[in-house]
Amino acid sequence: MRILTLVAQEILKDGKEMPIVTFLVFQDKIISLKYNKTNENKNGIHHGEYLSFKDLPIGFLEKHKEDITLYVNVEPCIMCDGMIKLVGLNNVVFSCENERFGSSLLPNLVKNTNKIAMIPFIYRKEAIVTLRQFYLQENKNAPKTRRKEGRTLDFETFPNIKWSSYFTDFDDFYRTIFDTEYMDRVLAEKIYYNNLDLEPLDLKLIQPNSEPLIEGIINDINNFWEAWREPKRNKISIS
Numbered sequence: 001m002r003i004l005t006l007v008a009q010e011i012l013k014d015g016k017e018m019p020i021v022t023f024l025v026f027q028d029k030i031i032s033l034k035y036n037k038t039n040e041n042k043n044g045i046h047h048g049e050y051l052s053f054k055d056l057p058i059g060f061l062e063k064h065k066e067d068i069t070l071y072v073n074v075e076p077c078i079m080c081d082g083m084i085k086l087v088g089l090n091n092v093v094f095s096c097e098n099e100r101f102g103s104s105l106l107p108n109l110v111k112n113t114n115k116i117a118m119i120p121f122i123y124r125k126e127a128i129v130t131l132r133q134f135y136l137q138e139n140k141n142a143p144k145t146r147r148k149e150g151r152t153l154d155f156e157t158f159p160n161i162k163w164s165s166y167f168t169d170f171d172d173f174y175r176t177i178f179d180t181e182y183m184d185r186v187l188a189e190k191i192y193y194n195n196l197d198l199e200p201l202d203l204k205l206i207q208p209n210s211e212p213l214i215e216g217i218i219n220d221i222n223n224f225w226e227a228w229r230e231p232k233r234n235k236i237s238i239s
Contacts, residue, residue, distance in 0.1 A: 001071060001095060001123040003030075008073050008130050011035050015137050019130050022048030023071040024056070026064055032056060048072060049080040053087060066090055073127040074098050075120070093119040095127030097159070125158055 008019040017036050024032040034051035038044055049072065053061060061068070069091040070076075075098040076084060084092060097120070136151055 001073075001093065004071055004073055005095070005123050005126045005130065007033065007035070008127070012130060012133055015134075016040065019134055020048055020072065020074045022052045024052050025069045025071060026067060031068075045079065047077065047080050049076055050083060053083070061087060069093060073123070073130065075118075091117045091119065093122055095121065095123045096125075096131070128158055129153070129155060 004021050004023055008021045011017055011019040011021065017039055019035070021033070021035045023030050032052040032055045034048045034055060036048050037046045037051065040046075049070065052070070065088045068089055070084065070089055071093045073095040075094045075096065076092065077098060132153055136153060
C-alpha cells in the first residue's frame, strides 16, 4: 500500500485523472498496475480495477482468482464491486472509503457464492489527502465564482472510521499473516486504530511542495514506475 500511495502521487502530478491506483498481487508479486483512465480514454468504465483485469492474459484470472488480492487506494465503486464478485476474487484491500459511490453503502446487488474479504483503511489518511490534493487543483476554465484560490489542504480532520462493517474480515485476514497470540493482543488493545491508520513519515511525503524524507525512496519508486509504463508493460510475461 505504501508503493500504491506513491504511485497515486505520480498520477496526481499529471492532474488529468483521479489518482486512484489498483494493483493485482499474485504470490507476493504485483502482476498488474493500473489507474483510472476515464478522461484519457474517454470511457466511463475505465477504472483501475477494470483495466487491471483486462490487462491479464486470457485464462490467468480464472485459473488463479482465489490466490489474487486486489489493492486499491479508494474503496471500489458499485460497478467495480460487482465485477470483482463476478470474477470471483476473495480479498480486496483498500485505503479509504468511497462515501459517494462506494460498494459498502449499497446493497449486495450481485448474487455470488464466494465471500469477499474487504480489508479497509490501510494508509487511509494518505489516500484521503491525495484525493484532497486532486480536488484542490485549479481549473483555469472555471468561472471566477467557482475558483479554488485561497483554499488550503486539510491534514487534520478525517471522517470517522466505520470499523464495525469490516471487523471480521480484518481479523481473519491478518490472522493469516501473524500468529494467533499476537493478533489476540492487537485486536484486544485495538492497536490497529493507530498503527494501521497512519504512517506519519508517509503523510509527510505527500505534503505539497515537500521532498520525501526517506533516503532513496524517489529512486525506488521511479524505477518501479518506469518498469510498468506502457509499452514496457506489454513485454512482461506472466505464466
